[in-house]
Amino acid sequence: MATDASQPEPGYRQPTPSVEALTAILDGDHAEVRNLVRRNLVKHQALLVEAEELGIDAYRDRVRDVVLEVAATGQTALGMPTEYGGAGDVGASVAAFETMAFGDLSLLVKIGVQFGLFAGAIQQLGSRHHHDAYLPGAIDGTLLGCFAMTERGHGSDVQALGTTATYDPAADEFVITTPDDNARKDYIGNAARHAQLAVVFAQLHIDGRSEGVHAFVVPLRDGDTVRPGIRIEDSGRKLGLNGVDNGQIWFDGVRVPRSALLNRFADVSADGVYSSPIDNPNRRFFTMLGTLVLGRVSVGGGGINAAKVALAIAVRYADRRRQFSTGADEPEQLLLDYGQHQRRLLPLLARTYALHCAQEVLVKELGAVFGSDAAEEGVRRALESRAAGTKALGTWHATRTIQECREACGGAGYMARNRFAALKADTDVFTTFEGDNTVLLQLVAKGLLTGYSSDFEDLDQLGMVRFVAELAVETVIERSNIAKLFERVRDLLPGGEEWDQEAGLRDPNYQRAMLRFREEHMISGVARRLKRGVDDGMDAGEVFSRVQDHVIATARAHVERLVLDAFIDKVGALPDGEEKAALGLLVDLHALATIEADRAWFMEHGRLTVQRSKAISREVNDLCRKVRPLAVDLVDAFGIPQEVLRAEELLAWG
Ligand SMILES: Cc1cc2nc3c(=O)[nH]c(=O)nc-3n(C[C@H](O)[C@H](O)[C@H](O)COP(=O)(O)OP(=O)(O)OC[C@H]3O[C@@H](n4cnc5c(N)ncnc54)[C@H](O)[C@@H]3O)c2cc1C
Numbered sequence: 001m002a003t004d005a006s007q008p009e010p011g012y013r014q015p016t017p018s019v020e021a022l023t024a025i026l027d028g029d030h031a032e033v034r035n036l037v038r039r040n041l042v043k044h045q046a047l048l049v050e051a052e053e054l055g056i057d058a059y060r061d062r063v064r065d066v067v068l069e070v071a072a073t074g075q076t077a078l079g080m081p082t083e084y085g086g087a088g089d090v091g092a093s094v095a096a097f098e099t100m101a102f103g104d105l106s107l108l109v110k111i112g113v114q115f116g117l118f119a120g121a122i123q124q125l126g127s128r129h130h131h132d133a134y135l136p137g138a139i140d141g142t143l144l145g146c147f148a149m150t151e152r153g154h155g156s157d158v159q160a161l162g163t164t165a166t167y168d169p170a171a172d173e174f175v176i177t178t179p180d181d182n183a184r185k186d187y188i189g190n191a192a193r194h195a196q197l198a199v200v201f202a203q204l205h206i207d208g209r210s211e212g213v214h215a216f217v218v219p220l221r222d223g224d225t226v227r228p229g230i231r232i233e234d235s236g237r238k239l240g241l242n243g244v245d246n247g248q249i250w251f252d253g254v255r256v257p258r259s260a261l262l263n264r265f266a267d268v269s270a271d272g273v274y275s276s277p278i279d280n281p282n283r284r285f286f287t288m289l290g291t292l293v294l295g296r297v298s299v300g301g302g303g304i305n306a307a308k309v310a311l312a313i314a315v316r317y318a319d320r321r322r323q324f325s326t327g328a329d330e331p332e333q334l335l336l337d338y339g340q341h342q343r344r345l346l347p348l349l350a351r352t353y354a355l356h357c358a359q360e361v362l363v364k365e366l367g368a369v370f371g372s373d374a375a376e377e378g379v380r381r382a383l384e385s386r387a388a389g390t391k392a393l394g395t396w397h398a399t400r401t402i403q404e405c406r407e408a409c410g411g412a413g414y415m416a417r418n419r420f421a422a423l424k425a426d427t428d429v430f431t432t433f434e435g436d437n438t439v440l441l442q443l444v445a446k447g448l449l450t451g452y453s454s455d456f457e458d459l460d461q462l463g464m465v466r467f468v469a470e471l472a473v474e475t476v477i478e479r480s481n482i483a484k485l486f487e488r489v490r491d492l493l494p495g496g497e498e499w500d501q502e503a504g505l506r507d508p509n510y511q512r513a514m515l516r517f518r519e520e521h522m523i524s525g526v527a528r529r530l531k532r533g534v535d536d537g538m539d540a541g542e543v544f545s546r547v548q549d550h551v552i553a554t555a556r557a558h559v560e561r562l563v564l565d566a567f568i569d570k571v572g573a574l575p576d577g578e579e580k581a582a583l584g585l586l587v588d589l590h591a592l593a594t595i596e597a598d599r600a601w602f603m604e605h606g607r608l609t610v611q612r613s614k615a616i617s618r619e620v621n622d623l624c625r626k627v628r629p630l631a632v633d634l635v636d637a638f639g640i641p642q643e644v645l646r647a648e649e650l651l652a653w654g
Contacts (some may be wrong), residue, residue, distance in 0.1 A: 009622075014629055015581035021572045022637030024580055026353075028360055030095035031595050037323045040070050045643040052416050056242055059531065063106050063243035064194050070107075070304040071141040074151040075100075076115040079124065079294065084135040091292065091367040094218050098301035098330045098359070102309055102640045105426035106243025108302055113244065114138070119146035121199040123214050124291035125262035126207070134197070145197040146190035146220075148249055152184030152444035156439045159285060159460075160202065160212060163251065165202040165216050165261075169272040172258050176202060176218055184250050185434075191247030196221050198249065199262065199617055206272050212281045215262040215288070218254060229254040240425030252530060282460065290380060297359075297366055299434040300391035303398035303570060305638075306427045310398075311349050311633040313647045314405035316598065317412070318345065319632050320653040328632035335629060344622035347402045349634060350590035350627070353583065354567040355394050361436070361566045365493055385447035389559035392437035395430040402427060403516070409650060418647040423430050442548075442637075444555035461487075462540040467582070468527055469534035469543075489513040500607050503617050508568045511591035515561040516605065521605060522554040522631045564591055589623040592616050 012366075027034050044066050051059060070076060079093030080086025087093075097116070098106045119138035120128050122145075137143025154160045161185030165174040178184055185191070191198065200218045204211040219227055226232050235246035261268060265288050266276035278284040318341055322332035335341045362383075370385050406413040406420040413420045419537040432439045442461070450470045492513040493499050498519075503510035526547060533543030571587050574580040594600060596616050602608040608616070629633070645651065 012626070014626070015578045015585070017579040017582040017630065017637075019201065019259060019633050019636045021638045022582070022633065025574065025579060025583075026356060026637060027639065028095075031091050033095045033253055033602065034099045034639070036073065036075055038102075038286065040073055040075060040101070040638065041103040042367040042641045044069070044103070044107070045641075046417075046647060048422070048644065050363055051104055051106065051243060051381045051422060055235065058453075059106070059243045060193055060245045063104070063110050067110050068141040070111065071115075072358065073138070076111055077139045080115075080119065080135065080139050081131070083102075083520050084131065084373075085139055088267060090369075090370045091363050094298055094301055094363045096295070097298040098305045098608075101302035101305035103644045104243065105302075105422065107240050107309050108427075109189065109241050109244050112295065112298060112302075113146060115143065116298055117292075118145035118190070118195075118197075118199060120292065120294055121147055121215060122262065123216070125199075125264050125288060127263055128218075129259065130217065130262060136455075142188055143196055144194045145199065145342060148186050148188045148198045148218075149187055149201040150188070151183050152186045152248075154162050155186075158289070161201055161203060161213055162202065163202040164198075164205055165214065166205040167258070167268055167272055168255075168432050169270065171255065174204075174216060174254045174258065174260060176200060176254040176256060176559070177214065178250040178252070181273065184248050184249050184355055185531045187246050188234055189246050191220070191232055191241070191249055192246065193245035193247075200249075200251070204261075204266075204274075206266075206268060206274055209274075209385060209613055211266070211274050212285055212431055213288075214266060216257055217260045217262065218251070220249070222406040227254075240359075240422065241243040241429065272540060288386050292372060293366070293384050294370075296387045296391045296434045296440075297362060299430055300394035301363070303391075303395035303427060303430045304352060304359055306423055306430075307348070307352050307398045308635070308638040309640055309645065310343065310402040310405035310418065310423055311352060312638055312640050312645060313650060314408045314413075315345055315635045317409050317630045317650040317653060318646075319360070322654070323651075330637060336628060338619065338622070341408065342628050343621070344404055346399075346622070346624045346627045347589055347593035349631065350586040350593065351397060351467060354563050354590045354635075355390070355397055357570040358390055358563040358566040360395065360570070362386050363564075381447060385444050386559075388435060388440035388445040388561065389555060389562065391434060392431075393442045393556070393559050395482075396437060398427045399431060412650055418650055419645070420573060438552065441555035444558060445526070445551045448554065448558055458626065464613045465530050465534065465540040465544045469531040469540075489517050492516070501612065503608065505592060505616060506588045508572070508587065511564060511595070512604065514595050515557070515564050515591075517607060518601065518605075519554070519557040519561045522550065522557050526550050526554050553653070564594065567591075567631050582634070584625055585626050585630070586634070589620065592620050592623065596620055 024031065047062065047066055050062055050346055054062060075096050077086040078096055079090045079141040082088045106220060119135060122134050134143060138145060149158060151161055151163065162179055164179060166176050196219065196365035198218050198220050200216050201213050202216060203215040220230055221227060229252045231250040233248045235248060249572045256455060257270060265278060268274055276284055278287055313518060318333060323335060325332045344490055363385065365383050369380055369447060402420065407423060409418065433542060440572055444466050493503055500510065516545060529547045530552060533546065534540065551602055551648055567587050567590060570585045571580060576630045599608055599613045603613060
């Protein structure tokens with residue numbers, strides 16, 4: 001039973017949104033595709049149970065079979081070119097992938113490996129003859145492949161890979177070799193059991209010269225038999241995703257024809273002359289990697305949608321489950337009527353909606369860049385940065401949300417049939433693959449500090465320090481010096497030095513201004529510290545290491561600002577009505593909970609008084625109480641089919 005303190009203020013009218021209308025808002029431009037995926041998920045719901053019951057090889061084979069069945073519906077080809085049976089619609093392909101994250105996540109990841117990484121690398125890095133040779137089979141699933149980039153010795157630092165591809169002009173072939181055990185390919189999805197072919201990333205050597213990392217198509221198996229010169233071992237049982245056959249691969253002088261080089265960005269002539277339209281090797285490398293941005297966008301979206309599953313179960317359970325009564329004659333109280341339970345779940349629910357909107361903006365930008373050959377380099381770099389940041393925040397959010405929701409369901413949350421066991425285990429690695437989150441945030445910071453300058457790709461980490469210290473610091477500080485910063489936030493929120501002390505906490509301009517102030521203040525602070533370190537004669541590596549926590553906090557502040565902007569913009573653009581009113585509460589809850597979470601910083605930097613900080617906490621509590629009656633509708637709006645939610649005993653409790 002709700003207590004008096006949980007009653008909203010007089011005059012407040014509770015919005016009454018329609019679940020269908022909210023779903024339509026979330027599904028956006030791709031409702032049809034999302035519904036196709038929902039139907040496929042219901043059709044293959046048994047996989048969620050089989051994942052718990054089958055032995056590892058049987059589970060992997062079953063996942064492979066379902067991948068092929070799903071491929072036959074056209075769902076996995078949406079992003080591929082139309083001439084190869086796809087729909088040429090990258091936005092639709094991400095929408096499909098995200099929605100697939102409602103179901104078994106081994107299935108999701110196997111789809112990602114086959115159609116995103118393997119087929120995607122051939123499409124993005126190869127030429128017409130590669131497309132003709134491999135895309136039809138890769139798209140219909142008759143040619144299974146893997147994406148062999150990571151090695152035991154190097155995961156995040158791909159430029160330092162050890163595998164070599166040495167050109168032999170006499171035979172017109174490349175020779176692929178694993179020089180030592182650190183260069184073995186590791187954790188490669190599809191490798192242990194199913195892949196016939198691999199896209200292998202290796203250092204290209206010609207006539208004793210190294211031309212850097214390039215990608216080659218290398219056959220791995222004939223049927224079930226591993227080809228000569230290749231050794232493959234199973235990576236073994238993993239924390240999760242055991243329906244995916246990850247493996248290790250060694251190459252011992254494996255010969256492939258010259259045409260095996262995926263040569264969109266660089267080629268080798270028969271007589272061994274290397275050519276590339278991109279002169280600078282660093283830039284070439286980052287341009288090549290940049291084309292693979294789709295995987296990152298997809299994994300981020302997958303993480304956000306996995307968080308929705310956890311919230312859908314935990315919120316609905318909390319709306320039925322009772323513990324403790326407030327008095328002898330009182331009925332037991334619903335979990336969701338407890339202030340702390342609201343505090344645990346509802347800001348996470350609001351953040352999930354916010355991240356969903358940020359992901360939507362990202363996917364739109366992705367569509368625009370992929371749809372245009374003429375997209376400027378700066379625009380591409382900004383997209384990569386946005387993808388990196390959204391992936392990092394989205395997947396960390398998934399890990400945190402799933403854990404909180406598991407605990408919120410008590411012991412029942414620990415039972416495999418209630419989904420959290422697999423959700424936790426399977427999403428955990430989302431923070432690591434497709435780019436480790438911490439490393440990705442450094443990429444975001446690099447873009448911020450260099451302003452996505454034309455030199456962006458030429459710079460490694462240390463180059464970035466020197467660039468900022470020598471060339472960019474004035475620009476960065478000028479862009480974000482305190483006086484300018486005040487001007488900028490005053491555009492959002494008129495006022496003097498006290499611009500932030502008078503504004504209403506629920507004014508979206510106040511919320512935007514606070515996050516913008518934090519971001520820009522941090523950028524200029526980092527730039528100054530980098531410059532000071534270099535000026536003091538410290539070497540660039542040491543300077544970077546000392547400032548690294550600040551660098552990463554800056555990137556996070558930037559992405560949090562993008563997320564809030566996306567959410568405010570999306571809700572602001574809705575027609576007035578019940579849905580807008582309901583989502584408006586979520587915007588406020590998300591914005592104020594975000595400021596509250598970093599209140600120490602805002603207080604340290606004079607932007608929050610003690611009184612105002614306390615007022616924000618009171619407001620967050622108040623918003624939780626207002627969102628509480630809407631919470632079940634808000635999770636129902638995710639449109640997760642009951643059949644894949646499972647957790648029947650929790651959802652029908654009481
Ligand atoms: C289940 C699974 C499936 C995978 N599938 C594939 C696949 O199909 N194909 C493929 O090529 N790869 C795959 N990977 C590999 C994955 O992409 C790598 O694990 C990932 O890129 C991280 O590399 P690493 O493991 O070498 O970690 P490392 O790079 O060694 O990182 C370890 C830790 O050090 C930190 N760190 C690293 N560098 C820095 C730095 N400069 N500053 C501060 N901190 C730093 C990171 O934040 C991280 O916490 C898979 C991995 C797993 C677990």
